[in-house]
Amino acid sequence: MNIYQKLIEVRKAVPYLKKGNKGEQYNYTSSSQVVAALREKMDELCLLLVPRIIDKNVRTETVEFKDKNGNVNKKTTTFFTELTMEFKWINAENPEExxxxxxxxxxxxxxxEKGVGKALTYAEKYFLLKQFNIPTDKDDPDAFQQKVEETKPPKPITTEQLEEFGKLVERFSEIRNVKTEQVYKALGVTTEPEKIPEGLAYNLIEQLKHWINKATNKTA
Incomplete structure (x- = not known):
């Protein structure tokens, strides 16, 4: 596999991450949680990720706290560190790639002294989340997967189902001496069975088998 194919395989390995850590106001996904979820697959595919700091900028802001008499009794300085970075993916099986x-x-x-470390941790986590399009909804993984499945278009009827469905419709219409259109209407489906979803097709086939069995027994 080339490097792009390998990255796709890593993305397939982690479809979702639950927000497992709790802050003061919200739940969040930790950097270690993200790395742990991806590292095994990266190792398996011989992928290296090398971070590099290109430029930095540190700004400070000092806030004074005054007592009721207006005298400064406390000062707090905040250090805001910004890093311009790049992440390099390397295919260890072909290092030139x-x-x-x-x-x-x-x-x-x-x-x-911790500004750079915090910035690097921030970068590692969000780079990996965005690189692999990993959702981090607050729902548990099963609920999230159900939501994903619900948004997918239903699978169409299979060729085997379509063939079996057509034969059963013809058989039932012959037994009851009715038109196939009437059978479709009784089933509550369109006269274009190729548009029936796979799951519904399974139920309709079972329904037709039941009707045919019942009609055949009465005829006998």
Whole structure:
């Protein structure tokens, strides 16, 4: 596989991540949770991800807190770190094959020395989430998968189902001496069976078998 095919396989491996950590106001997905979910597949496919800081910018903001007399009794300095980065994907089985993705990161710290670390953690998590289009809804994985399935268009009737359905309709119309259109109407479906969804086709086939069996027994 080339590097693009490998990245697609990684994306297939993680269709969803639950927000497993709880903050003061909201649930969130941690960086370690994201990396842990992807690393095994990356190792399996021999993919390396190399981060690189291209440029940095650190801004500070000092806020003064005053007492009721207007005297400053406390100062807090916030360090805001911005990083211009790039992430390079390397196919370890063919190291000359790479893909470079520009990225931006930021981190806020009150002490100052952790600003870069926070920005790098931020970058790692959000780069991987966005690179592989990983949803992180608050719902549990099963509920999320159900929502995904509900948005998909229904699968059309299979060739085998279509053939069996047609034979059963003809058989029942002969037994009851009615037109096939009347059988379709009794089933509550269109006269174009190729448009029937796969799941519904299964139920209709079973219904026709039941009707034929019942009609045949009465005739006998």
């Amino acid at each position: 790479t893909m470079v993705v520009p990225f931006y990161a930021q981190g806020v710290d009150k002490a100052g």
